[in-house]
Amino acid sequence: MSALVSILDGNTFVVSDRTGNVAGSASEPQGLFHADTRFLSRWVLTINGQRPGVLSVDDLNYFSTQFFLTPSATNVYVNSGISVRRKRAVGDGFHEDIVIENHETQPVDLELRIEAAADFADLFEVKDELAKRGEVYRRVEDGRLVLGYRRERFERETWITATAPQARFDENGVSFLVRIPAQGTWRTCLEVVTAVRTIQRGLLTRTRCGHTGDNGDSRMATTTQKWLDQAPLLSSSWPELPRVYEKCISDLAALRFETGVVPGALPAAGLPWFMAVFGRDSLLTSFQALPFQPELAKSTLELLALMQGGKIDDFRDEEPGKIIHELRLGELTAFEERPHSPYFGAADSTTLFLVLLDEYERWSGDVELVRRLEPVARNALSWIDQYGDRDGDGFIEYKSRNPKTGLENQCWKDSWDSIRFADGRFATLPRAICELQGYAYDAKRRAARLAREIWKDPEFGARLEREAAELKRRFNQEFWLEDRGYFALALDGEKQKVDALTSNIGHLLFSGIVDSDKAGRVAQHLLGERLFSGWGVRTMAEGDTAYNPIGYHVGTVWPHDCSFIALGLRQYGFDREAARLALAILEASVFFGGRPPEAFGGYPRNVTHFPVEYPTACSPQAWASGAPLLMLRVLLGLEPIGNHLLVAPAVPSSIERIELLGIPGRWGRADAFARGLISLSGDQEVRRFTRT
Amino acid sequence: MEPRASDLFARIGAEGRDTRLVGTRGTVKFDIRGAGIWRVHFDNGRYLVEASDGPADLVVACDEADFVRVTEGKQNFVTAVLQNRFEASGNVALLLKLNTVLSERAQAREASQELHA
Numbered sequence: 011m012s013a014l015v016s017i018l019d020g021n022t023f024v025v026s027d028r029t030g031n032v033a034g035s036a037s038e039p040q041g042l043f044h045a046d047t048r049f050l051s052r053w054v055l056t057i058n059g060q061r062p063g064v065l066s067v068d069d070l071n072y073f074s075t076q077f078f079l080t081p082s083a084t085n086v087y088v089n090s091g092i093s094v095r096r097k098r099a100v101g102d103g104f105h106e107d108i109v110i111e112n113h114e115t116q117p118v119d120l121e122l123r124i125e126a127a128a129d130f131a132d133l134f135e136v137k138d139e140l141a142k143r144g145e146v147y148r149r150v151e152d153g154r155l156v157l158g159y160r161r162e163r164f165e166r167e168t169w170i171t172a173t174a175p176q177a178r179f180d181e182n183g184v185s186f187l188v189r190i191p192a193q194g195t196w197r198t199c200l201e202v203v204t205a206v207r208t209i210q211r212g213l214l215t216r217t218r219c220g221h222t223g224d225n226g227d228s229r230m231a232t233t234t235q236k237w238l239d240q241a242p243l244l245s246s247s248w249p250e251l252p253r254v255y256e257k258c259i260s261d262l263a264a265l266r267f268e269t270g271v272v273p274g275a276l277p278a279a280g281l282p283w284f285m286a287v288f289g290r291d292s293l294l295t296s297f298q299a300l301p302f303q304p305e306l307a308k309s310t311l312e313l314l315a316l317m318q319g320g321k322i323d324d325f326r327d328e329e330p331g332k333i334i335h336e337l338r339l340g341e342l343t344a345f346e347e348r349p350h351s352p353y354f355g356a357a358d359s360t361t362l363f364l365v366l367l368d369e370y371e372r373w374s375g376d377v378e379l380v381r382r383l384e385p386v387a388r389n390a391l392s393w394i395d396q397y398g399d400r401d402g403d404g405f406i407e408y409k410s411r412n413p414k415t416g417l418e419n420q421c422w423k424d425s426w427d428s429i430r431f432a433d434g435r436f437a438t439l440p441r442a443i444c445e446l447q448g449y450a451y452d453a454k455r456r457a458a459r460l461a462r463e464i465w466k467d468p469e470f471g472a473r474l475e476r477e478a479a480e481l482k483r484r485f486n487q488e489f490w491l492e493d494r495g496y497f498a499l500a501l502d503g504e505k506q507k508v509d510a511l512t513s514n515i516g517h518l519l520f521s522g523i524v525d526s527d528k529a530g531r532v533a534q535h536l537l538g539e540r541l542f543s544g545w546g547v548r549t550m551a552e553g554d555t556a557y558n559p560i561g562y563h564v565g566t567v568w569p570h571d572c573s574f575i576a577l578g579l580r581q582y583g584f585d586r587e588a589a590r591l592a593l594a595i596l597e598a599s600v601f602f603g604g605r606p607p608e609a610f611g612g613y614p615r616n617v618t619h620f621p622v623e624y625p626t627a628c629s630p631q632a633w634a635s636g637a638p639l640l641m642l643r644v645l646l647g648l649e650p651i652g653n654h655l656l657v658a659p660a661v662p663s664s665i666e667r668i669e670l671l672g673i674p675g676r677w678g679r680a681d682a683f684a685r686g687l688i689s690l691s692g693d694q695e696v697r698r699f700t701r702t
Numbered sequence: 703m704e705p706r707a708s709d710l711f712a713r714i715g716a717e718g719r720d721t722r723l724v725g726t727r728g729t730v731k732f733d734i735r736g737a738g739i740w741r742v743h744f745d746n747g748r749y750l751v752e753a754s755d756g757p758a759d760l761v762v763a764c765d766e767a768d769f770v771r772v773t774e775g776k777q778n779f780v781t782a783v784l785q786n787r788f789e790a791s792g793n794v795a796l797l798l799k800l801n802t803v804l805s806e807r808a809q810a811r812e813a814s815q816e817l818h819a
Contacts (some may be wrong), residue, residue: 344784
């Protein structure tokens with residue numbers, strides 16, 4: 011059970027402990043965060059000087075929660091005469107109802123106190139423990155507490171008000187001296203509002219929190235219900251499967267990010283560190299969600315197109331035609347102490363943009379968007395050859411233009427120590443990671459189809475196809491390690507093959523760049539003992555020197571990674587292997603309450619018998635929540651063929667039946683039915699996790 | 703000497719066309735404090751600069767020095783907004799499109815100046 015409780019709405023979220031208290035510190039990610047800034051770092055309730063204890067926490071939905079508390083004196087011999095309820099809903103701040111019930115036959119006098127403080131830390135400051143440069147201030151005015159921060163013209167404030175007449179504000183919080191009659195109830199509402207100073211309109215706020223009914227805020231409840239209603243309906247003989255599915259759909263609803271720039275919402279990457287617009291994460295999540303929530307893809311493509319790079323900017327790693335990596339709105343970004351305005355340090359987002367554009371059209375038939383984004387797509391294709399391939403060797407490689415605050419690794423395994431040889435040596439820069447070549451191949455092949463069929467430029471299409479074929483030929487020649495039977499993780503700065511065995515080779519199957527005579531050996535490695543833990547494919551194989559089962563990108567299992575690997579396995583006809591991997595990730599998801607985390611430990615399944623949590627994993631995380639969705643596509647074999655949906659199931663026999671009804675696409679809505687016919691050794695595991 | 707907002711609008715207005723703005727339509731109002739109000743009407747690659755107030759899809763308010771810094775590519779549009787040097791209200795998509803074109807132009811101009819230096 012997580013020690014933290016989170017509620018969120020786009021890029022506003024509250025992280026507290028299980029009593030509802032917030033005690034954030036330089037390194038502790040608790041607080042009210044809005045637009046990458048912590049507007050409240052302390053919010054601690056005491057009753058007569060003591061912090062109440064928790065009885066239970068009721069997760070009403072992703073944007074509201076309820077804490078049931080009692081004064082800490084309660085034990086098996088002493089009943090508490092008082093119970094406390096805190097009900098909180100997030101909007102552009104949060105609203106909290108505090109209700110205290112006196113169960114005794116005598117009146118009771120209480121001193122309630124809420125201590126409040128705000129450090130206005132940029133999310134990067136929380137993550138990296140950095141100090142502030144501006145001035146923090148606080149004052150009491152007009153029956154409210156104002157907490158503020160100013161640096162030049164950058165000004166942020168938090169306003170706290172209360173409805174109870176007993177409220178007495180001071181600079182450190184608010185107190186209430188209350189008498190509750192026998193068997194009576196006392197209540198107050200607290201409003202915490204975020205405000206941002208603007209030149210003409212002064213301090214600006216968009217308060218959307220307000221009173222919460224039993225179903226939370228009605229606007230958010232309505233949009234969430236609409237989102238859930240749009241998703242296809244899943245039923246299965248394995249009762250846990252619909253639970254995982256519903257949790258993931260609901261978590262993707264929570265992670266939706268409305269920018270106000272383009273219609274609709276796109277997925278933010280994950281809570282708490284990545285509630286922002288990302289290139290790679292939003293693109294891959296949108297891909298995973300296509301058979302379920304296709305509008306995510308449209309919003310993602312439209313927004314990323316608007317922010318496409320137009321010039322060379324070393325600080326931001328920007329290049330003409332490049333698609334962004336990440337956009338942040340906090341103080342460090344504002345003052346250019348971080349390059350995220352936006353930052354372009356990803357060598358795969360541009361090709362993945364093209365992959366999603368094609369895949370979105372295959373599912374939706376939205377030709378109009380593909381026509382509208384033709385100039386953007388052409389710029390992206392030019393980027394591959396002009397800037398992605400830095401040295402003209404035909405492969406995409408990266409080395410940040412910004413050595414101070416840029417990312418050293420610009421692939422999905424973006425931690426500093428992820429790209430290593432089998433003996434643990436670090437690969438030199440620039441690094442040509444294998445899946446970057448796969449994505450480039452796929453992007454060109456897919457763009458060729460768009461050029462022929464939609465842009466009506468067959469010559470351009472033919473050129474792209476020739477280039478893709480040549481890239482595939484050279485890749486299979488220059489990345490293949492014949493003695494090992496797998497592809498190198500990368501070519502390093504000296505064009506040496508980086509020989510670590512990693513999950514990256516699975517993405518090559520997904521991209522289609524692998525020659526068919528090599529695919530079998532790649533599949534064997536992916537499901538072999540060194541890479542396959544029993545719960546999923548490890549990011550790095552056991553036996554390589556840098557392998558660590560809890561190393562972020564050098565041994566953990568990432569559900570999203572596995573979902574693309576499984577899709578690749580199916581595309582190459584390895585149905586049994588794909589089914590085994592899909593089942594493993596779905597089973598692991600059951601252990602995590604239906605919410606697969608960003609990553610979990612790579613320990614062997616026969617040792618741990620349960621997937622081991624990774625200590626700082628983001629949860630929910632968009633592409634982890636998307637993983638079970640893509641696994642369903644893999645199991646059911648869903649593929650658009652013209653205006654029809656092909657269903658070609660490959661379901662393990664331990665799952666007797668799966669039905670997915672109302673799959674949206676260019677065909678309207680379609681249904682998929684599947685029976686489990688694939689026998690897997692060890693697939694009796696499923697039944698162990700079935701509670702019925 | 704730093705150029706003035708009026709010089710920059712005169713330069714932009716004299717060009718009147720940019721293929722990178724094909725598909726972009728709408729009016730942006732620049733309320734430059736201490737310098738005046740200009741509106742730029744975009745119509746599928748063509749544009750017209752007008753020194754007048756009136757309705758707009760996007761309103762940008764800022765000081766003249768900040769406007770010049772951004773237009774000359776010395777400060778990023780997004781950081782100018784985040785630092786509260788620019789205030790943008792309305793169709794932000796238009797702002798992002800404009801940002802790309804302005805920064806590309808500034809870089810092209812800089813490169814051409816370096817070439818002639």
